[in-house]
Amino acid sequence: MPARPTDLIHHRYVPPAGFEALQPGVFKASTVLFPNVAALRARDWKHKDGYTYGLHGTPTTFLLEERIATLEGARHCLLVPSGLAAISAVNCALLAAGDEVLLPDNVYGPSKALAEGELARWGVSHQRYDPMKPADLERRIGPKTRLVWLEAPGSVTMEFPPLAQLAQVCRQRGITSALDNTWGAGLAFNGFDLGTGGRVAPGSGADIVVHALTKYPSGGGDVLMGSIATRDDALHIKLKLSHMRMGWGVGANDTESVLRSLPSLELRYRAQDASARALARWLQARPEVAQVLHPALEGSPGHEHWRALCGDDGLAAGLFSVVFHERHEPAQVDAFCDALRLFRLGYSWGGPVSLAVPYDIPSMRSAQLGTWPYRGVLVRLAIGLEDTADLQADLEQALRALG
Numbered sequence: 001m002p003a004r005p006t007d008l009i010h011h012r013y014v015p016p017a018g019f020e021a022l023q024p025g026v027f028k029a030s031t032v033l034f035p036n037v038a039a040l041r042a043r044d045w046k047h048k049d050g051y052t053y054g055l056h057g058t059p060t061t062f063l064l065e066e067r068i069a070t071l072e073g074a075r076h077c078l079l080v081p082s083g084l085a086a087i088s089a090v091n092c093a094l095l096a097a098g099d100e101v102l103l104p105d106n107v108y109g110p111s112k113a114l115a116e117g118e119l120a121r122w123g124v125s126h127q128r129y130d131p132m133k134p135a136d137l138e139r140r141i142g143p144k145t146r147l148v149w150l151e152a153p154g155s156v157t158m159e160f161p162p163l164a165q166l167a168q169v170c171r172q173r174g175i176t177s178a179l180d181n182t183w184g185a186g187l188a189f190n191g192f193d194l195g196t197g198g199r200v201a202p203g204s205g206a207d208i209v210v211h212a213l214t215k216y217p218s219g220g221g222d223v224l225m226g227s228i229a230t231r232d233d234a235l236h237i238k239l240k241l242s243h244m245r246m247g248w249g250v251g252a253n254d255t256e257s258v259l260r261s262l263p264s265l266e267l268r269y270r271a272q273d274a275s276a277r278a279l280a281r282w283l284q285a286r287p288e289v290a291q292v293l294h295p296a297l298e299g300s301p302g303h304e305h306w307r308a309l310c311g312d313d314g315l316a317a318g319l320f321s322v323v324f325h326e327r328h329e330p331a332q333v334d335a336f337c338d339a340l341r342l343f344r345l346g347y348s349w350g351g352p353v354s355l356a357v358p359y360d361i362p363s364m365r366s367a368q369l370g371t372w373p374y375r376g377v378l379v380r381l382a383i384g385l386e387d388t389a390d391l392q393a394d395l396e397q398a399l400r401a402l403g
């Protein structure tokens with residue numbers, strides 16, 4: 001089961017003796033002092049029974065790690081300076097020269113850039129697979145495959161894959177799987193316990209769940225942070241050792257911002273979901289729009305997979321894309337984007353302000369896989385916390401600029 005807001009709000013926190021408040025402290029330190037040399041030698045930074053150095057954790061970062069682990073249904077969690085750093089940290093910890101990593105064709109773009117850049121330079125090869133076809137993933141797993149990335153739905157194009165089947169392929173072949181769970185935010189489904197038809201199969205999901213806390217957990221558009229959650233002790237230690245050696249840490253103030261936003265996570269997620277669905281349905285009926293890509297909408301690619309995993313009245317993030325009719329030239333779609341007033345142009349999502357970005361999808365896809373069937377230009381819309389009616393009016397006036 002996904003985490004409940006009560007679990008995040010009434011999460012264990014032991015305030016300093018004599019200071020009975022619910023709000024956690026913001027502890028800042030590089031140096032942590034030891035009472036004597038014996039204590040200095042005895043303290044093991046790998047476990048959370050003590051503090052050794054600011055980079056290895058403070059009471060503030062340990063608390064957020066524990067709360068994100070609760071949110072994701074994990075046992076362990078590591079914090080890193082961005083969502084992308086969570087992806088690179090997993091690759092760094094688990095891959096070596098000669099290994100291969102598999103990425104869904106609609107993977108978060110910079111993850112692909114990392115595979116084509118640093119990973120290639122370090123002798124790690126990659127292949128892209130069609131995430132809608134578990135048989136395609138299975139076919140590509142070879143003797144060099146060490147890691148499979150999963151993402152649901154795909155970045156920007158929003159196809160919802162048969163996630164439980166993809167994870168099962170990895171499990172059967174003994175390959176570690178890592179899920180980018182930013183969209184689901186630990187609320188729409190649990191990345192470790194997938195299932196179908198409303199039945200959850202414990203342990204059937206990914207081995208590692210990463211989350212761009214930059215998005216919904218921050219909720220303010222003012223923090224960059226990522227998390228890496230695991231259930232397996234040995235896997236966690238492997239990740240933690242690499243995390244330590246690479247010197248990844250997060251700031252206390254940023255950590256506190258996320259701690260402050262977590263209690264309202266589910267409220268915001270539900271509100272942005274409801275607003276996005278209303279706008280997506282409205283856009284679906286507009287003559288300018290060829291296809292709305294929103295996993296909770298019937299007729300959207302992978303809708304049946306979303307329904308099987310998240311349930312008939314399941315949750316979805318407040319994020320969707322529209323493909324315009326091909327009669328609207330790219331320049332006209334740019335004019336639509338430029339005409340938006342409440343929607344601002346910019347990357348990221350999960351904050352209070354609605355955002356729009358046009359994408360050139362064919363340039364992002366593998367031509368051989370042929371996973372992109374549309375001809376028109378795609379615009380991704382991230383719905384914020386404004387009034388839905390105001391957002392609809394903004395879209396309506398901007399559609400006039402399409403010509």
Ligand SMILES: *Cc1c(COP(=O)(O)O)cnc(C)c1O
Nearest residue numbers: 082083084108182212214224225
């Ligand atoms: C935003 C995002 C990331 C990266 O997060 P940053 O904190 O911006 O680096 C990774 N994966 C997905 C799916 C995202 O949407």
